[in-house]
Amino acid sequence: MKRFICRRLITGILTIFIVFVLNFLLIQAAPGSPVTTLMGKENHDPEIRAMLEEKYGFDKPVIVQLGRQLEMLFHGDLGDSIIQNRPVGEMIAEKLGPTIVLGLTSALLALIIGTLLGVMAARKEGKPVDMVVSGTQYVFSAMPQFWLGLMLIILFSSNLDIFPSYGMTDARADHTGINYVIDVLYHMCLPAITLTLTLIPQYFKIAKSSVLQVTNEEFIQTFKAAGMPVKQIFRKYILRNAILPTVTIFGISMAYLLTGVMLIEIVFAWPGMGRLMMTAINQRDYPTLIGINLIMAISVAVVMLLVDIIYAKLDPRIRYE
Amino acid sequence: MKEILRVEDLNVTYQTKSKSIYAVRNAAFTINQGDSMGVVGESGSGKSTLAMAVLRLHDEKYTEITGRAVFDEDRDLISMSQTDMDELRWKEISVVFQRAMNSLSPVHRIRQQVEDIYRIHEPKASREEIRERMISLLKLVNLPERVYDLYPHEMSGGMLQRTAIAISLLHNPKLIVFDEATTALDVVTQGQILKEIVEMEKTLNMTRIMITHDMSVVAESCNKIAVMYAGELLETGMVKDIFKKPCHPYTQGLIKSFPALKGGHHGKLTSIPGNLPDLSVSCKGCIFADRCDRAEKKCFEEKPSYKAMQNGRNVACHFAEEM
Numbered sequence: 001m002k003r004f005i006c007r008r009l010i011t012g013i014l015t016i017f018i019v020f021v022l023n024f025l026l027i028q029a030a031p032g033s034p035v036t037t038l039m040g041k042e043n044h045d046p047e048i049r050a051m052l053e054e055k056y057g058f059d060k061p062v063i064v065q066l067g068r069q070l071e072m073l074f075h076g077d078l079g080d081s082i083i084q085n086r087p088v089g090e091m092i093a094e095k096l097g098p099t100i101v102l103g104l105t106s107a108l109l110a111l112i113i114g115t116l117l118g119v120m121a122a123r124k125e126g127k128p129v130d131m132v133v134s135g136t137q138y139v140f141s142a143m144p145q146f147w148l149g150l151m152l153i154i155l156f157s158s159n160l161d162i163f164p165s166y167g168m169t170d171a172r173a174d175h176t177g178i179n180y181v182i183d184v185l186y187h188m189c190l191p192a193i194t195l196t197l198t199l200i201p202q203y204f205k206i207a208k209s210s211v212l213q214v215t216n217e218e219f220i221q222t223f224k225a226a227g228m229p230v231k232q233i234f235r236k237y238i239l240r241n242a243i244l245p246t247v248t249i250f251g252i253s254m255a256y257l258l259t260g261v262m263l264i265e266i267v268f269a270w271p272g273m274g275r276l277m278m279t280a281i282n283q284r285d286y287p288t289l290i291g292i293n294l295i296m297a298i299s300v301a302v303v304m305l306l307v308d309i310i311y312a313k314l315d316p317r318i319r320y321e
Numbered sequence: 322m323k324e325i326l327r328v329e330d331l332n333v334t335y336q337t338k339s340k341s342i343y344a345v346r347n348a349a350f351t352i353n354q355g356d357s358m359g360v361v362g363e364s365g366s367g368k369s370t371l372a373m374a375v376l377r378l379h380d381e382k383y384t385e386i387t388g389r390a391v392f393d394e395d396r397d398l399i400s401m402s403q404t405d406m407d408e409l410r411w412k413e414i415s416v417v418f419q420r421a422m423n424s425l426s427p428v429h430r431i432r433q434q435v436e437d438i439y440r441i442h443e444p445k446a447s448r449e450e451i452r453e454r455m456i457s458l459l460k461l462v463n464l465p466e467r468v469y470d471l472y473p474h475e476m477s478g479g480m481l482q483r484t485a486i487a488i489s490l491l492h493n494p495k496l497i498v499f500d501e502a503t504t505a506l507d508v509v510t511q512g513q514i515l516k517e518i519v520e521m522e523k524t525l526n527m528t529r530i531m532i533t534h535d536m537s538v539v540a541e542s543c544n545k546i547a548v549m550y551a552g553e554l555l556e557t558g559m560v561k562d563i564f565k566k567p568c569h570p571y572t573q574g575l576i577k578s579f580p581a582l583k584g585g586h587h588g589k590l591t592s593i594p595g596n597l598p599d600l601s602v603s604c605k606g607c608i609f610a611d612r613c614d615r616a617e618k619k620c621f622e623e624k625p626s627y628k629a630m631q632n633g634r635n636v637a638c639h640f641a642e643e644m
Contacts, residue, residue: 218423219423219424219427221418221424222416222418222424222425223437223438225376225378225410225416226410226411226415226438226441227406227407227408227409227411228437228438229407229441232437236437240426240428240429241427244428314428315427315428316427316472317427
């Protein structure tokens with residue numbers, strides 16, 4: 001196991017490095033440039049352009065620019081945002097918190113609710129309960145996130161005025177301590193509900209099909225033939241075997257949630273990574289984009305490593321040698 | 322001799338939305354203590370259905386069973402309540418399934434599964450007690466002690482099948498059903514395991530039903546045979562009688578289609594032409610008439626009743642005596 005983790009760490013770091021280099025090159029290859037954004041729409045003065053390009057090093061060959069980026073990275077510096085003129089590290093650190101709070105809450109809620117519903121539907125397969133729950137899941141999985149968000153805003157904010165429609169805190173109030181936490185939770189209700197509702201179907205589907213599949217496995221017959229009570233078979237043997245695919249789905253979903261749920265964050269004006277990235281793309285803010293992509297790569301690598309370790313604990317058939 | 326299982330007029334019907342499939346019809350046989358009966362037939366002939374019905378392991382929603390299966394002279398397995406049946410399971414009737422690779426949970430150790438199965442009937446049994454019991458059984462099937470602490474995927478198919486047999490013996494049941502238990506194994510391992518089963522039987526005085534499509538398995542390990550075709554038992558009796566002189570044309574065909582057991586040629590291997598009939602339509606005459614080369618007009622019109630012949634043999638053929 002230790003050797004496996006070491007090896008996975010090394011391959012993980014290599015992957016992150018390759019992703020970093022590819023990102024750098026791809027962004028350079030895309031049309032547009034931060035210099036254009038800085039100069040503004042009406043300004044076409046070639047002298048100013050040349051001056052700005054020199055200032056940010058865009059006049060040098062791509063390979064030299066890449067070398068400079070890597071050198072900075074080794075010193076733990078992600079560089080400064082060209083547009084906002086602030087350190088990228090600081091900007092990301094500011095936005096990562098809100099994204100983790102929103103993403104993790106929704107992912108955990110969806111995992112728990114989706115899995116429970118899936119298990120229940122599998123046990124009552126073909127009965128009215130199953131048909132209602134499964135049908136609802138299809139509706140939610142076909143619903144676009146942003147649309148559901150907008151509908152919830154119309155219903156709960158505009159019409160009923162129960163929940164706030166935007167932001168993470170009340171800008172006019174200056175809460176501290178427990179009041180601040182409550183304020184954040186209150187603001188999080190609508191975005192979290194939207195995200196959870198659209199995440200539930202994947203856990204539901206995987207849990208239901210997995211339970212049904214294990215129920216038909218031959219070893220379940222063995223326990224039935226031995227006279228084991230159905231409840232014990234279910235709790236100890238079916239669930240334990242059926243839970244494995246859910247772990248994988250949770251891992252993958254988690255990794256992508258950490259990089260921000262762009263549409264939700266824009267609809268609810270949630271100050272997270274998704275909005276930061278959207279703005280950076282529009283403004284061709286290279287250092288910020290590269291920084292965000294690096295965080296994405298690292299979070300995917302770390303979560304996948306964790307999933308592999310958890311999987312090895314849950315399934316004895318997996319041996320990492 | 323004491324009777325262990327007497328099946329009388331057993332019918333199993335699967336209900337689907339559009340039709341009924343008569344999977345087993347009018348099955349009847351008797352097994353005495355110490356007997357080992359092989360149920361043979363081609364795929365889809367209903368032999369596993371018969372076993373599952375006796376074990377009450379079918380899906381009750383889609384299956385209808387009539388008739389009787391009297392166990393141990395006084396209890397009818399078919400009409401018995403689910404609770405009574407659970408009480409009987411593994412303690413008096415146990416089963417070894419077809420694919421050993423899948424007959425145990427892949428994410429639990431053999432130890433955990435054996436403990437759980439043992440405690441169904443002996444909830445207070447200690448770990449040491451169960452371990453001791455299982456290890457003595459593992460020895461009986463020629464497996465080392467360490468198997469007890471392994472996961473199923475750490476063993477070979479043969480080892481797993483032996484483990485499954487050992488687990489089926491946990492409570493010393495009166496009757497064990499082997500549902501194609503050696504089919505998935507290679508011939509050498511199958512031969513060894515059959516030999517071990519026969520040896521074991523002598524010491525434990527157990528009674529066995531062996532579901533198989535392999536005539537040679539029956540020849541090697543059973544004293545009684547029931548030949549099944551399209552849901553009906555066409556011929557039942559002692560193995561030595563039937564192998565010497567099969568009285569039903571289908572049995573004759575089956576025996577001709579298997580190679581001789583002990584070297585030598587006994588002529589060309591032949592196959593029986595045709596396929597199993599549609600089990601959703603009831604058949605007026607003899608079920609095998611379509612594929613039988615001796616069939617006459619009578620065979621298509623009149624169902625042959627069981628003809629009792631010597632040594633407890635029963636044959637469902639109009640011309641049994643002439644064969």
